[in-house]
Amino acid sequence: xxxxxxxxxxxxxxxxxxxxxxxxxxxxxxxxxxxxxxxxxxxxxxxxxxxxxxxxxxxxxxxxxxxxxxxxxxxxxxxxxxxxxxxxxxxxxxxxxxxxxxxxxxxxxxxxxxxxxxxxxxxxxxxxxxxxxxxxxxxxxxxxxxxxxxxxxxxxxxxxxxxxxxxxxxxxxxxxxxxxxxxxxxxx
Amino acid sequence: xxxxxxxxxxxxxxxxxxxxxxxxxxxxxxxxxxxxxxxxxxxxxxxxxxxxxxxxxxxxxxxxxxxxxxxxxxxxxxxxxxxxxxxxxxxxxxxxxxxxxxxxxxxxxxxxxxxxxxxxxxxxxxxxxxxxxxxxxxxxxxxxxxxxxxxxxxxxxxxxxxxxxxxxxxxxxxxxxxxxxxxxxxxxxxxxxxxxxxxxxxxxxxxxxxxxxxxxxxxxxxxxxxxxxxxxxxxxxxxxxxxxxxxxxxxxxxxxxxxxxxxxxxxxxxxxxxxxxxxxxxxxxxxxxxxxxxxxxxxxxxxxxxxxxxxxxxxxxxxxxxxxxxxxxxxxxxxxxxx
Numbered sequence: 001x002x003x004x005x006x007x008x009x010x011x012x013x014x015x016x017x018x019x020x021x022x023x024x025x026x027x028x029x030x031x032x033x034x035x036x037x038x039x040x041x042x043x044x045x046x047x048x049x050x051x052x053x054x055x056x057x058x059x060x061x062x063x064x065x066x067x068x069x070x071x072x073x074x075x076x077x078x079x080x081x082x083x084x085x086x087x088x089x090x091x092x093x094x095x096x097x098x099x100x101x102x103x104x105x106x107x108x109x110x111x112x113x114x115x116x117x118x119x120x121x122x123x124x125x126x127x128x129x130x131x132x133x134x135x136x137x138x139x140x141x142x143x144x145x146x147x148x149x150x151x152x153x154x155x156x157x158x159x160x161x162x163x164x165x166x167x168x169x170x171x172x173x174x175x176x177x178x179x180x181x182x183x184x185x186x187x188x
Numbered sequence: 189x190x191x192x193x194x195x196x197x198x199x200x201x202x203x204x205x206x207x208x209x210x211x212x213x214x215x216x217x218x219x220x221x222x223x224x225x226x227x228x229x230x231x232x233x234x235x236x237x238x239x240x241x242x243x244x245x246x247x248x249x250x251x252x253x254x255x256x257x258x259x260x261x262x263x264x265x266x267x268x269x270x271x272x273x274x275x276x277x278x279x280x281x282x283x284x285x286x287x288x289x290x291x292x293x294x295x296x297x298x299x300x301x302x303x304x305x306x307x308x309x310x311x312x313x314x315x316x317x318x319x320x321x322x323x324x325x326x327x328x329x330x331x332x333x334x335x336x337x338x339x340x341x342x343x344x345x346x347x348x349x350x351x352x353x354x355x356x357x358x359x360x361x362x363x364x365x366x367x368x369x370x371x372x373x374x375x376x377x378x379x380x381x382x383x384x385x386x387x388x389x390x391x392x393x394x395x396x397x398x399x400x401x402x403x404x405x406x407x408x409x410x411x412x413x414x415x416x417x418x419x420x421x422x423x424x425x426x427x428x429x430x431x432x433x434x435x436x437x438x439x440x441x442x443x444x445x446x447x448x449x450x451x452x453x454x455x456x457x458x459x460x461x462x463x464x465x466x467x468x469x470x471x472x473x474x475x476x477x478x479x480x481x482x483x484x485x486x487x488x489x490x491x492x493x494x495x496x497x498x499x500x501x502x503x504x505x506x507x508x509x510x511x512x513x514x515x516x517x518x519x520x521x522x523x524x525x526x527x
Contacts, residue, residue: 084441141236144391163222
C-alpha cells in the first residue's frame with residue numbers, strides 16, 4: 001500500500017494570499033488585454049453618420065454607459081434660429097411660450113435665448129441630454145436638420161464591439177479615424 | 189441511533205438564491221436584444237410622433253389623382269404651364285416639356301442647373317439659375333442672360349405678367365421686379381415700417397411668387413406662415429395665414445413653400461384669387477379662399493413620401509393642379525373629383 005502524503009491544512013492566511021495573487025494576475029491580464037484592445041482600435045473610433053441616422057432612440061438605451069455617450073449636437077451654421085423651432089417645441093405646442101409643457105425634449109436639455117427678434121439660439125445641455133434623438137427627428141422633419149446625434153469622445157470608451165452600432169437599424173454607426181472623430185453636417 | 193437528516197436553513201437559502209439567480213438570468217437572456225429590433229425601450233415621451241398629422245379627413249379631399257408625368261430628371265426643381273397647357277419642368281441642367289397628356293415635346297439643354305421657371309403665352313421661357321435669369325425662345329434658343337443678382341442670391345421662383353417679370357430672391361429675402369428687357373423696376377417685400385411691411389422671413393430658400401389676373405403679386409412669407417399680396421409698385425395689399433399643424437394652418441417652422449393662383453373657373457364668384465398652397469414637413473397641397481379659409485385639400489401628407497421637401501406646383505387652364513414631386517421625380521396630376 002502506497003503511503004499517502006498528508007496534505008497540509010490551508011490556513012486562512014494562505015487562502016487570502018493566494019486569492020490576492022490570483023486577483024493581481026487577473027488584473028495584470030485584464031490590463032494587458034485592455035491595452036492590446038486599445039492599441040488595436042486606437043486608430044479609429046465609433047461615430048454616427050448623421051446622413052444615415054434615423055433618430056430611432058436606440059443610442060439612448062443600448063450604450064454600455066448610462067447615460068449614453070451619444071449626445072445631440074447643434075450645427076449653428078445650418079440653423080435658421082427659428083422662432084418656432086420644432087426641435088425645441090412640442091409638435092402640438094399651441095404657441096411659442098417656453099413652458100415645460102410646450103418643450104419637446106423630455107429632459108429639458110435644450111436651452112433657447114433671443115438673439116434678435118424673431119431669431120432664437122438653441123443650445124444643448126449635454127449633462128441633461130440622453131441622446132434619445134427626439135429633437136433630431138423634429139428638426140429634421142420641419143427644419144434644417146441642424147440638430148443631430150454624435151458619439152462624444154470625451155465620454156465614449158470606444159468598445160471594440162459597440163453595442164449601439166450592433167443595435168442601429170440604419171447602419172449609421174461606423175469607425176472613423178481617431179484624428180477626425182466627428183462627422184459634422186454641412187449646408188447642402 | 190441514526191441521526192435524522194433534515195433540510196437545513198442554509199440549504200433553503202442556497203436553493204432560493206440559485207432559483208432567483210436562474211430566473212433573473214433567464215429574464216436577462218430573454219430580454220437581451222443586441223440587434224436593436226425590439227426598439228429603444230424608451231417611454232412614449234421620448235418618441236417623436238407626427239403620424240396623427242399625416243392623415244387627412246377624406247371629406248376635405250376634393251381632388252383625385254390621375255396618372256403622373258414622369259420627368260426623367262434626377263433632380264426636379266421647378267414647374268410651369270405654357271401655351272396649350274404644356275407642362276414645363278426645370279431640373280438637372282435642362283428644361284423638359286410635355287403636352288397636356290404627358291407626352292414629351294421638347295428638351296432644352298442649359299449650362300447651369302435651373303431652380304425655377306415661368307413660361308409666357310407665346311412660349312418664351314424665363315428660367316432662374318441660382319443668381320441670374322436666362323430667357324429662351326419657344327424653340328430653345330437662348331435669347332438673353334440677365335446679369336447676376338449678387339453673390340448671396342438664391343433665385344427660387346419667377347412669375348410673369350404682360351409686361352413684368354417678378355423674381356424671388358430667397359438669398360436676399362426680396363422679390364425683384366423687372367421689365368421684360370431685364371431692367372430692374374423695384375424691390376418688393378423688403379422691411380418698410382412706414383408701409384407696414386415686416387419683411388420676408390426665409391429659412392430654407394423657398395420664396396415663391398404668383399401673379400393674379402395680371403394685377404396682383406402674391407408672395408409666400410414662410411417664416412411668418414403667411415402669404416402676402418402686393419401691387420406691382422410694392423404697396424402691400426393683403427395677407428393671410430397662421431401657424432398650425434392642423435390642415436387649416438401652415439405647419440412647421442416655415443411654410444408655405446409654394447403657391448399658385450387658382451383660375452377663375454374654379455372659384456365661386458370670388459372677386460379675389462383663391463390660392464393653391466404647398467407645404468413641407470407635412471407635405472400637403474390645399475386650396476384657400478381670399479380670406480385664407482380652407483376650401484379644399486388637393487393632396488394630404490399621405491399622398492407623398494415621408495420627408496418630401498421641395499414641392500413646386502402650378503395649375504393649368506382647365507384647373508388641373510400639377511404638383512412637381514421631387515422624390516417621385518414626377519409631375520403629379522390632380523383633378524376635381526366631380527370632373
